[in-house]
Amino acid sequence: MAGSYKVCVVGGAGGIGQPLSMLMAMDPNVSELCVYDLTLAMVPAEGVAADLSHLNMKCKVKGYAFDKDDKAIEKAGECLTGCHLVLVPAGVPRKPGQDRKDLLNINAGIAKNIVEACAKYCPEAVVGLIVNPVNSVVPAMCEMWKKKGLNPAKIVGITTLDVVRADKFVHEMTGSPMSDIQVPVIGGHAGATILPLFSQCQVGKTLPADKIPDMDKKVQDAGTVVVAAKNGKGSATLSMAYAGARLGKAVLAGLNGEVVQECAYVASTVTDLPYFASKVTFGKQGVETVHPLGDLNEYEQGRLNALMPVLKEEIQAGLDYAKEND
Numbered sequence: 001m002a003g004s005y006k007v008c009v010v011g012g013a014g015g016i017g018q019p020l021s022m023l024m025a026m027d028p029n030v031s032e033l034c035v036y037d038l039t040l041a042m043v044p045a046e047g048v049a050a051d052l053s054h055l056n057m058k059c060k061v062k063g064y065a066f067d068k069d070d071k072a073i074e075k076a077g078e079c080l081t082g083c084h085l086v087l088v089p090a091g092v093p094r095k096p097g098q099d100r101k102d103l104l105n106i107n108a109g110i111a112k113n114i115v116e117a118c119a120k121y122c123p124e125a126v127v128g129l130i131v132n133p134v135n136s137v138v139p140a141m142c143e144m145w146k147k148k149g150l151n152p153a154k155i156v157g158i159t160t161l162d163v164v165r166a167d168k169f170v171h172e173m174t175g176s177p178m179s180d181i182q183v184p185v186i187g188g189h190a191g192a193t194i195l196p197l198f199s200q201c202q203v204g205k206t207l208p209a210d211k212i213p214d215m216d217k218k219v220q221d222a223g224t225v226v227v228a229a230k231n232g233k234g235s236a237t238l239s240m241a242y243a244g245a246r247l248g249k250a251v252l253a254g255l256n257g258e259v260v261q262e263c264a265y266v267a268s269t270v271t272d273l274p275y276f277a278s279k280v281t282f283g284k285q286g287v288e289t290v291h292p293l294g295d296l297n298e299y300e301q302g303r304l305n306a307l308m309p310v311l312k313e314e315i316q317a318g319l320d321y322a323k324e325n326d
């Protein structure tokens with residue numbers, strides 16, 4: 001039986017937020033959807049909500065717009081109270097020539113306001129962070145969450161777009177049905193920290209060895225390709241909404257008693273790093289199991305060794321942010 005869950009999309013009037021809100025409104029497990037954004041958003045959050053409220057789906061949709069000041073978050077009570085899942089595509093996207101890590105200060109500040117409001121009004125919710133740089137923002141927000149005595153396993157960095165891309169590129173190269181292709185993507189969500197494990201996919205493992213480095217790089221660079229193609233007008237929005245909804249629906253299915261696996265960037269003990277993306281099982285409590293990496297071939301092991309110091313530094317940047325902004 002379908003569940004009855006309250007979901008909020010923060011940044012819900014933005015490039016990702018609008019299609020993500022639509023896809024979540026279409027999930028039979030969603031009974032209430034809140035579209036939350038700033039009053040200065042391109043489209044009023046109430047307008048996005050009014051539009052979505054006419055879909056012939058069971059869920060009620062309501063919009064909330066807030067001024068951009070610290071006190072505004074105090075008004076978020078009605079919107080966030082009772083939420084089971086909060087998805088956060090609020091934040092600034094990068095421009096050509098920028099790295100995701102260039103967004104840390106501005107976007108961690110945005111995420112901090114939102115995560116503090118979640119801690120206050122919906123401390124049991126799963127909080128899915130899309131906002132970049134995921135590699136640093138997630139550790140920063142988990143630290144804050146822990147300081148409030150809350151469970152950091154509720155904070156999930158959304159890396160599903162890397163999986164979606166890896167699957168699509170394997171399909172394009174092999175012609176195999178999409179349903180046979182599931183490439184786990186581990187590590188983090190920026191450049192070389194993105195590590196697709198083609199050897200762990202029944203179709204991916206048939207790729208010729210000499211094609212793997214280029215395929216690997218194509219997955220790592222896919223976000224930058226979209227940023228360049230949008231020519232200063234943003235980064236991936238539609239594919240991200242699709243990927244974010246896939247993760248959001250997996251979380252809700254888990255809460256509703258199904259056992260669902262996706263890759264996600266979470267507090268982790270499967271490597272020496274405290275945060276890492278790997279396969280995760282969602283269940284009634286949110287993240288239930290963070291799975292070990294499984295067998296890696298020689299190429300993948302070499303890539304893993306090389307990415308660890310890069311990801312370590314990006315995690316540290318997040319931990320430093322949390323310390324400096326305590």
Ligand code: NAD
Nearest residue numbers: 011013014015016037041089090091092093130131132240
């Ligand atoms: P956008 O500018 O189109 O939308 C962002 C929205 O967030 C805007 O509507 C803005 O008003 C809102 N916002 C800003 N501050 C807010 C606050 N304090 N409270 C509520 N809402 C607030 O940007 P976008 O293209 O949707 O991208 C959003 C973020 O997602 C960026 O940081 C981008 O880098 C990131 N992103 C991540 C992935 C991923 O794979 N994890 C993929 C694509 C984009």
Ligand code: LMR
Nearest residue numbers: 094100132223224235236
């Ligand atoms: C992506 O992978 O598309 C996002 O992280 C956005 C970006 O800046 O590339």
